[in-house]
Amino acid sequence: MIRKSGYRFSTGQTQSVCPETMLKQMSNAAKNLLRFLGAGGLIMAAAVVLNFVVDPLQLFRPARLFAAMYSQDSRMQDAGLIRGQDFDTVFMGTSLALHFRQSDIDRVLGVHSLKLSLNGSTSVEQNFVLAAALERHPKRVLWEIDDWIFQDAPDIDSNTHLPANFYRGNARGFAEYLFSGAMARESAWILARSIPLIEKPVAWLTTGVLFKFPISRVDDINVLRPGFDVAGTYNAKRAMAAFRHVTDPDRSAYLADGAGYDMRVRNFERDMAGLIAAHPDVTFDIYYPPYSILQWVAMRDASPQTFEQVYNFTAYVSRRLTSFPNVRLYDFREAKDVTHDLNNYADVVHHAYD
Amino acid sequence: MFLPIALFGYFALGRFSNLAPVIWLVLASLAFYAVSSWQFVALLLASIAFNHLVGWLLIAYRLRSGVRFAVLTAGVAGDLLVLCYFKYAGFLAANLNALFSTGLSVNVLLPVGISFYTFTQIAFLVDAYRGKVAHYALPHYALFVTYFPHLIAGPILHHKDMIPQFEAAESKSPNPHLILCGLMIFAIGLFKKTGLADSIQPLVSLAFSPEASPSFDQAWIGALAYTFQLYFDFSGYSDMAIGISLMFGIFLPLNFNSPYKATSIIDFWRRWHMTLSRFLRDYLYIPMGGNRHGRLLRYVNLMITMVLGGLWHGAAWTFVAWGALHGVYLCINHAWNHFGPAVAPRFARVADIAAWILTFLAVVIAWVFFRADSMASALSVLSKMADPTQIVFGRGEMANAMFVMIYAALAWFAPNTQEIMGYDHINRTVGETLGAWSRRPAFLYASAAVLAFGILGIQQHSEFIYFRF
Numbered sequence: 088m089i090r091k092s093g094y095r096f097s098t099g100q101t102q103s104v105c106p107e108t109m110l111k112q113m114s115n116a117a118k119n120l121l122r123f124l125g126a127g128g129l130i131m132a133a134a135v136v137l138n139f140v141v142d143p144l145q146l147f148r149p150a151r152l153f154a155a156m157y158s159q160d161s162r163m164q165d166a167g168l169i170r171g172q173d174f175d176t177v178f179m180g181t182s183l184a185l186h187f188r189q190s191d192i193d194r195v196l197g198v199h200s201l202k203l204s205l206n207g208s209t210s211v212e213q214n215f216v217l218a219a220a221l222e223r224h225p226k227r228v229l230w231e232i233d234d235w236i237f238q239d240a241p242d243i244d245s246n247t248h249l250p251a252n253f254y255r256g257n258a259r260g261f262a263e264y265l266f267s268g269a270m271a272r273e274s275a276w277i278l279a280r281s282i283p284l285i286e287k288p289v290a291w292l293t294t295g296v297l298f299k300f301p302i303s304r305v306d307d308i309n310v311l312r313p314g315f316d317v318a319g320t321y322n323a324k325r326a327m328a329a330f331r332h333v334t335d336p337d338r339s340a341y342l343a344d345g346a347g348y349d350m351r352v353r354n355f356e357r358d359m360a361g362l363i364a365a366h367p368d369v370t371f372d373i374y375y376p377p378y379s380i381l382q383w384v385a386m387r388d389a390s391p392q393t394f395e396q397v398y399n400f401t402a403y404v405s406r407r408l409t410s411f412p413n414v415r416l417y418d419f420r421e422a423k424d425v426t427h428d429l430n431n432y433a434d435v436v437h438h439a440y441d
Numbered sequence: 442m443f444l445p446i447a448l449f450g451y452f453a454l455g456r457f458s459n460l461a462p463v464i465w466l467v468l469a470s471l472a473f474y475a476v477s478s479w480q481f482v483a484l485l486l487a488s489i490a491f492n493h494l495v496g497w498l499l500i501a502y503r504l505r506s507g508v509r510f511a512v513l514t515a516g517v518a519g520d521l522l523v524l525c526y527f528k529y530a531g532f533l534a535a536n537l538n539a540l541f542s543t544g545l546s547v548n549v550l551l552p553v554g555i556s557f558y559t560f561t562q563i564a565f566l567v568d569a570y571r572g573k574v575a576h577y578a579l580p581h582y583a584l585f586v587t588y589f590p591h592l593i594a595g596p597i598l599h600h601k602d603m604i605p606q607f608e609a610a611e612s613k614s615p616n617p618h619l620i621l622c623g624l625m626i627f628a629i630g631l632f633k634k635t636g637l638a639d640s641i642q643p644l645v646s647l648a649f650s651p652e653a654s655p656s657f658d659q660a661w662i663g664a665l666a667y668t669f670q671l672y673f674d675f676s677g678y679s680d681m682a683i684g685i686s687l688m689f690g691i692f693l694p695l696n697f698n699s700p701y702k703a704t705s706i707i708d709f710w711r712r713w714h715m716t717l718s719r720f721l722r723d724y725l726y727i728p729m730g731g732n733r734h735g736r737l738l739r740y741v742n743l744m745i746t747m748v749l750g751g752l753w754h755g756a757a758w759t760f761v762a763w764g765a766l767h768g769v770y771l772c773i774n775h776a777w778n779h780f781g782p783a784v785a786p787r788f789a790r791v792a793d794i795a796a797w798i799l800t801f802l803a804v805v806i807a808w809v810f811f812r813a814d815s816m817a818s819a820l821s822v823l824s825k826m827a828d829p830t831q832i833v834f835g836r837g838e839m840a841n842a843m844f845v846m847i848y849a850a851l852a853w854f855a856p857n858t859q860e861i862m863g864y865d866h867i868n869r870t871v872g873e874t875l876g877a878w879s880r881r882p883a884f885l886y887a888s889a890a891v892l893a894f895g896i897l898g899i900q901q902h903s904e905f906i907y908f909r910f
Contacts (some may be wrong), residue, residue, distance in 0.1 A: 126885070127892045
């Protein structure tokens with residue numbers, strides 16, 4: 088059918104312009120439009136059901152129908168762990184807490200622990216995740232702290248990496264979770280993994296990059312992979328190479344990261360001291376991890392002011408923390424036999440397991 | 442929510458008047474723009490008023506040719522000055538600083554879509570000068586510039602294509618067929634963006650993130666992943682714009698035609714960001730002389746066009762390098778066409794395949810500059826791609842390579858959106874090739890699924906790559 092302006096639309100083979108056919112065709116197209124929208128809605132509903140049934144993060148219930156799988160993405164995964172796991176102790180920190188397995192903590196301290204550490208996290212993130220975990224009333228918190236986490240950071244709702252509403256468990260969080268296509272993809276993937284015939288290829292393709300739930304044991308989250316080349320990563324050569332890298336004049340600016348003393352104190356008071364004061368019945372075991380001596384040398388040489396700030400800030404934090412009756416503070420930075428043996432390090436700060 | 446309201450108002454007003462829906466769409470488009478960039482609405486309006494005024498001077502008055510040229514120059518210069526100020530002042534200051542350590546500091550926010558609405562209007566002024574335009578009423582002209590499906594990232598519209606459509610009465614009554622086809626095209630585009638482009642993003646950062654130190658295979662996987670991410674992201678956006686516009690009964694021009702199926706760089710530029718290529722050809726390359734002043738000048742003009750085209754994407758040396766590289770490719774391509782040996786017919790197929798692979802690799806290498814944050818980072822990734830002694834190829838790399846191959850298969854062998862939907866921009870038809878809908882329920886439901894997956898895939902924090910340009 089051709090309209091006056093040369094403006095055509097598809098009508099199959101019809102050539103007439105009779106109004107009746109037009110009406111019929113119009114209503115046919117309208118019917119199709121409705122079918123299309125209806126089908127789209129139904130398929131979205133199916134994805135919601137799939138997410139609800141498989142529940143990859145275990146936000147609704149511990150995994151029973153399908154084998155539980157876990158993600159390396161702690162900022163997302165922790166929301167499910169806090170809701171789904173049993174624990175009386177939680178462990179928080181940055182990548183410096185990498186080596187500690189829950190099973191080791193449990194064995195040594197005689198507790199039932201849950202590791203929630205977030206790589207490269209700020210105090211805002213740590214505070215938010217810990218606060219969510221503390222709502223389940225653990226008795227004890229193990230907390231690894233670094234001076235650089237107390238920098239100004241965006242508030243938790245503008246943090247693109249951390250789904251805050253999953254932690255809050257509010258309607259919006261559940262809606263975001265259920266209507267997430269990425270999550271539906273993971274759900275379908277976990278579902279596929281439970282089919283014995285294709286289990287192996289599916290597992291093989293799950294590397295954690297595109298499909299994000301590659302881990303089958305809680306204990307293996309956020310630790311070194313089995314078979315990791317420990318000797319090749321942690322040695323004096325690597326540590327010195329890292330030292331040269333960070334002290335290169337082109338890059339050493341980050342050592343003077345601009346996180347001034349006042350900013351650190353303000354963020355410490357809000358994110359750490361505030362949380363401790365609000366939970367007097369919980370014991371906080373807080374420790375400074377043993378950075379290599381190179382970190383301090385690098386900082387002293389690149390920016391003596393920063394070095395002094397960090398020194399003063401640490402003194403402040405130590406005084407403040409020890410004033411709480413429910414805090415025990417440990418400082419491993421003075422363990423000379425560790426910090427001065429560069430074979431313990433992968434770079435200027437990250438220490439090895441033993 | 443915005444779209445149904447805009448559609449409803451448009452068709453409701455269309456029952457009473459031919460002009461009211463146009464004004465309604467202008468207001469809706471301005472509202473759409475204001476949501477993300479309210480501080481630049483005034484700039485957009487000023488730009489429209491300025492260009493419409495200059496166009497009116499050129500069209501309505503019988504000015505002497507010298508005056509006409511002066512008016513055109515003033516108009517184009519005004520547009521370019523604004524564009525340069527917002528887009529290139531910071532870049533210029535940074536380079537001056539580097540050269541003379543002047544300590545200049547310029548901090549200008551880039552108004553969203555300025556590159557696009559400046560170009561469309563320059564084209565209008567030039568055509569007005571050439572005497573190829575009748576006078577346009579202000580509402581139609583304003584809609585041509587602000588029309589929300591294209592405002593932020595193109596396609597770069599041409600006034601002669603659009604304004605007659607805005608003036609036509611037909612588009613102002615709802616047409617279920619066009620709405621359905623529009624939704625389907627929109628669905629395909631949305632899925633390309635959220636289902637395909639966003640999902641492969643993690644592989645890109647394996648090679649391009651500042652901390653990355655990729656091996657040979659990882660660098661290639663990253664570069665290829667970006668090649669496909671950019672295509673699905675930008676062509677997805679263009680599909681969505683075409684689809685939304687089609688619901689209003691307006692046909693937007695195509696912007697992509699399976700660019701990675703190209704068998705030469707010349708062919709590639711006829712298939713990639715087609716509206717930009719056409720603009721650069723008609724309003725830069727040809728006015729500079731094009732190929733009319735001998736072979737050497739033709740190559741010079743090509744290089745200038747491509748370098749400026751690169752710079753249009755952003756004020757950075759990486760974009761200049763990307764444009765220059767494509768300029769060189771084009772020169773080689775033209776020289777080969779001229780001096781190269783003719784291919785014997787029985788080898789034509791082999792030659793085509795070889796040309797296709799070579800073209801694709803050349804494009805991938807150029808994208809490294811386009812993606813990298815700095816020249817140093819681009820050269821570092823390229824050096825990794827050229828060093829096959831460093832190979833990891835563990836399970837992760839194998840799995841990633843497989844995912845990249847799926848994307849490659851889609852880009853190389855699958856029909857593109859306009860082929861699937863039978864979208865014919867020139868003849869203003871869509872869906873003709875599909876036959877009766879009722880005979881293809883599976884197609885209907887499949888595209889509904891694509892829409893559902895596209896919507897489900899929307900992530901709060903993902904934006905289109907081309908919004909930055």
